[in-house]
Amino acid sequence: MPRPSPPSKPPRLVVVDVARGLAILQMVAFHFCYDLDYFGWLHVAMLADPRWIAWRSAIVTQFLFLVGISMVLRGGVAAGTQAPVAPRADRRFWRRWAQIAACAAIVSIATRPLFGPRFIWFGILHFVAAAELLVVVAAWRTPPIRDTGTIAALAAAGAAALAIGLFVHFAPFDTNAWSWIGFAAHKPATEDFVPILPWLGVVLLGMAAGALWRRHAFVISPVLRCAHASGGIGRLPAFLGRWPLTIYMAHQPILFGVLFLLRLILK
Template identity: 40%
Template sequence: MDFRGGDDRIMTAIGIMPAPGLVQGKRRPAIDVARGLALVAMAAYHGSWDATYFGLAGFDLLGDPLWLAARTAILSSFLLLAGIGLVLATRDGLDPARFVRRLARVAAGAGAVSAASYILFPDSPIFFGVLHHIAVASVVGLAFVRLPAALTLAAAAAAVLIGTTQSFPLFDSPWLRWIGLTTVAPDSNDFVPLLPWIGGVLAGIGLGRLWPGLGEGTEIAGPAGRLLALAGRHSLAVYLLHQPLLFGIAWAAAQLMPVDTPAVRDFQASCVASCERAGVASATCTANCRCVQSELARNGAWEGFVANRLSEREQRGLEAAVAVCRKP
């Protein structure tokens, strides 16, 4: 991202990007630090997902209430900061040209994420993830930045309520799924539909209107604080780069070291015992079971297998893994 000439501008973020419509003023380091902390939490979550994907860990990210709550909290923090940033960036008026340039950067980042996901996960691509959501929500949010805070907060609550309680078959259409209200969640590695999640952006706008001095007068001291603030200022770049880096590290670790987690050990013991009961030699059973676990991890089905929630695609992956590993 190009921040030249921006030392005296409020380069607050629409979630994980510099906000459109930047105006003259001083930065608010506390907002940058908050965004940096959200990035750290997000990286920890993604690192856990990568470790589970490659069979290095057995986190139940899809079913454990604590993991689900962590995902909700991390994502909500980004969207809340998006709304606050939009208020700060437009408090003295909107610069349309700057808004469009920043919006284009987020849209380009969203496109890059989708393209990479279609290559890596063709059966569960990211077609409307957090960047896609922020791009759309930043446009919708402009309609609220001058409205009374109470009205915007009420709209935020309504968005969350409707998005979490209502569903209609109409919105299962591939062209409408991004809105939310689907009866069946689409198979995607990062799905952040407009409803209910725009409630987080609207809540941030409402808070920004209620508390216009948010983050003012705070000086950041110490290397950790300065590093977090730096990450917060360049959050789009951090977002786009961190996951390929973590994914690559997890992949390399899975290639270099034997996978030995409680989930893997339980699977191996159960698989070998079942195989031996069928009259197969112990050494053959051990080799075949290790092969099946490796194939499940390679195909991205291990997480669903551990959680006992294999999708139709993952079930086919399991059957394919068993077939491959049984070949002499």
């Protein structure tokens, strides 16, 4: 008996790559400013100024919303059909998840000597690894995303997670052992912190948007379609958006290393 062929890899949507690439460009710019501040060439309160905090939150929101969309797009059903949409825990998922988890561990190990007690122990990569596990486990016990009602329920769950994470806080959760859940009354002392709540809500809203978009056969606005057809301005973001994990892991060592060498030269 012939073996069943493995599921084909879902096609990439350039508009998603472009959106992810634009978020990557913002992330690199933000971290460049952070590094300039670290070396004393720029004096800003990035961890206290509401404007910098808002920009950082906007960047994280873009990334995690796209994580939700991508989880649905990897579900492997045809666009515009009534077939169920659900994240699959197949070999491809586990390979990708292992890469994210390994990179999260590397970030923690690398930032420990750099920042001491403020090292990154639950940043965005730690969150993505945890969130994708939670979503896949939940998918085993919940109905597939196949109709408008299910999509609406998913969006409602996302909105609820956002509201709970933003407005429900308890002082006993301030310890590092529990603050990652999202109920902490005070943000822990760390250079990057992305707790489960409220950020899981952004992922769920992204999944709802992705499922709705898939049901409508990936309709793209005429403006985006023309921009894609003309190439040019969207080419760089599209390229960057295909390599988010690689760029995330590489850009800070490169920026930090270049600025460190410049400081030695100009000292």
